[in-house]
Amino acid sequence: MRHLTRTAVMLCAALGLTAAIGTASAAPGAPSAGARQVAVPVLVDCFWHPQVRPSAFVLACGDGNSRLTSLHWNHWGTRSARAGGVNVVNDCVPYCAAGHFHPYAVKVRLDHPKPWKKHPQVRHYSRMTLTYTGARPDHFPRVVTYPLWD
Incomplete structure (x- = not known):
């Protein structure tokens, strides 16, 4: 009892x-x-998930042949974000399935925040700029700018 x-x-x-x-x-x-509401913009990944200060990010969603790793963010603000990290890129030699991945040191900048089409109340960065600080993949300029998906 x-x-x-x-x-x-x-x-x-x-x-x-x-x-x-x-x-x-x-x-x-x-x-x-x-x-x-998120006060600062987010980075939208390949699976349409909003991220803030991710440690890794896939650039080539279709095949995964380019990704950012070891991201260390020193700024994440309402207008831009900056990080250092590594861009791991497949050389696709002789073809992508048999290629080898190579690491390249980069500085990452996110900017041009705008409302995210999937969730208009959330702002997302719409542009990413990579600056290679040393070696870079063949045929890549030192600075590469990518539009980010919406």
């Missing part, structure tokens, strides 16, 4: 706590997960 009483008291306490938390999160003025 004593065990049953203790279980009933614990259950009531847990239900009371759950009700209190639910009421507080539904209170007017408390931001809900769906209504929360």
Whole structure:
């Protein structure tokens, strides 16, 4: 009987706590997960997920032959973001499936924030500029600018 009483008291306490938390999160003025706006723009990945300060990012969504890794962000603001990292690129020699990946040090800049078509209340960076700081892939200029998907 004593065990049953203790279980009933614990259950009531847990239900009371759950009700209190639910009421507080539904209170007017408390931001809900769906209504929360991101103050700074996001970077939209290949799977249409918004990211802030990702450590990696795929540039070639179709085949994965170019990606950014080891990203370290030193700025993520309302107008631009900057990071250092590595662009890992497949040389596709003799063809992409048999090619080899090579790392190249880059500086990354994101800019031109605008409303994201999928979620217009969220702003996303629409342009990425890579500056190769040393070696770079064959036939690549030192600075490459890509439009980012919307």
